[in-house]
Amino acid sequence: MLRLENASIAMDDRFLNARFDLQPGARVAVLGPSGAGKSTLLDAIAGFRPLASGAVHWNKSDMSSEPPSARPVSILFQDGNLFPHLDLRRNLGLALRPDGGRLSSAQTDRLIGALGQVGLGGMENRKPGTLSGGQQSRAALARVLLQARPILLLDEPFAALGPAMKTEMLELVKDVAGRLGALTLMVTHDPKDARAFAEQVVLVADGNALPPVETQSILDNPPKALRAYLGAED
């Protein structure tokens, strides 16, 4: 269980407060107006931003003071998820050998298998620059499979993709998260993404990240903060 215990995160000119639990394996959309602190929340969980007060627990152990590399978290950023000068084998291999060493044949098999699972079979020698945007996202998701960590954070990694491609990627994320049994938090500002992907929604607005609510009910009966953001929609 991921527990945010009276967590307070410093933003530019104010604080973002969060106090809720998320269950292992849940798929959660983080929804809210831009600048409200959606990415800030993810950064705090991943360890890129320190807490001003409070704590983050995973399965009862306090990870608030752990550096990002020690947390049980994999994360996809908006961009820069792959090193552009390394081929996919090298890029993905780093998930299995963070020291950059040679992969064992069992590890290589896992790597090839992961690429196959995201539909990139046979592309292990390609560099990211020779792939389409969608393929790059797929490769990054294959690496998430290899990292096999219990928490997966997605900071709008598909924002640059077209609608059809995005739908495809959301399905793939569901698949990957299901295989890993990972708690998945995805930042989005599109309620349609939330409907397609998430069982629960964490609403970030007015300096608070509110406890998760079931997606269907929150979008059908939006609270005031969400109504203001959604406007005429829904």
Place this chain on the structure above:
Amino acid sequence: MAPRVVAIIAGLALALLTLGPVAAVLARANGLAALGAGDYQAIRFTLWQAFLSAGTSVLLAVPLARALARQNFRGRGLLISLLGAPFILPVIVAILGLLAVFGQSGILNQLLGAIGLPKLDVYGLHGVVLAHVFFNLPLATRMLLQAWLAIPDERFRLAASLGLGRWAYFIVLEWPLVVRILPGAFAIIFVICLTSFAVALTLGGGPRATTVELAIYQAMRFDFDLGRAAALGLVQLALGLGAGVAALRVSLGQGFGIGRGRVVPRWDSRGRKALDTLVILAAAAFLLVPLGMVILRGLPGLPMLSGGTLQAALHSIGVALVSTALCLLWALPLATRRGELLSLCAISVSSLVLGTGLFLMLRPFVNPFVMALPVTALVNALMALPFALRILRPEAEALTQDFGRLRATLRMTPLAWFRLVYLPRLRRPLGFAAGLTAALAMGDLGVIALFADPDRTTLPLQVYRLMGSYQMKEAAGAALLLLMLSFALFWIFDRGGRANATS
């Protein structure tokens, strides 16, 4: 945190190797008591020639930069690239080129003689200033040009649609630019000229045209008066630090100037074509004819090169390679803001002061002359470090910015990061920095003059010695060899950084 430790070690080594010699100079100097009247004259001359050189360079740069900014012509890009060449041009080579044009039997005096006018004498104050302008006019021009090209298009369009007259145009668009850029350019060139040694050594000399750096050399080599040399080192240190701090303040945020590609579509270029053409032609001739003369006069000298000269060339290549390796070893861990500030300490200490300090430090243990080549390699690495860091730091920081978080979530080890990401991604700036360092070290005629004996000389010093013994043909050949080696080293390293560089 292993990388941190490496950075701290590199920083300490840098501090030790700059502050150590400075401390040695301070300890030996015994105040300024050892200075004589000639030394005070040297101080005055140093300041005066630096002032004249910087002033002339920036004043001439204004019309040249303006002409290059507003006129488009075939070869413009090449000419602007060539403005970067003096930076890696060995001083002694440029001197030979300038002598071939302005010297006793140079082109200019032959022309003057043919029409019955008296000959010009290039030695002395005006020769020193002439050489400094040759080196620094291009620098000032590039700095100005870069700022000129950074003026937004809209302002030129606005000026055109308002139908501004020439005077209004100057006041509104050009004057603010000149006022913003010139003080910084002046200060940087002033600092560069303060530490002038090789130019003063070859074109100056005598009681009326000696710089402090040259006086240090003379005190050590001719009088073997270490106390006076140290006192002069103290003076040079104070001059360098004072002017360096001032230059840093007025030139904050300025690059070294790279402006190149775009020609601003401008509506003020018509009607100025004749004037601009004249300015550009004059500048191109001033910069290119001496270089052409080096090649022209050097070619017949190439087959005459003696074994000693070739030996010196090998020494120089070795010094350049060791300097480059040292400089990069320093630059990689120090490519941060703090590291760059630290390296600025190194630039404000002149190479002859460092040399004097190292001489004083080594003397109790070894014969300093045996150490001539290692010391030259070390001092050149220190001198090139600020430039290397200025090239590397922005890119190294961008790398951390772009991929630092990815590195953390992947739990990459420091070594994997360094080997798989840092080095490959920094290949281009590393190649460029290595090329600059190698060329600077190859052409340096400074600290080697303090330490050298006949067995351990570098190619620039060999050229100087050949000139001194009036073997002008071989000197010309050796200078051409030096020119080719400097540019070849630069080209090879820079090229190596670019080859197969995929995004």
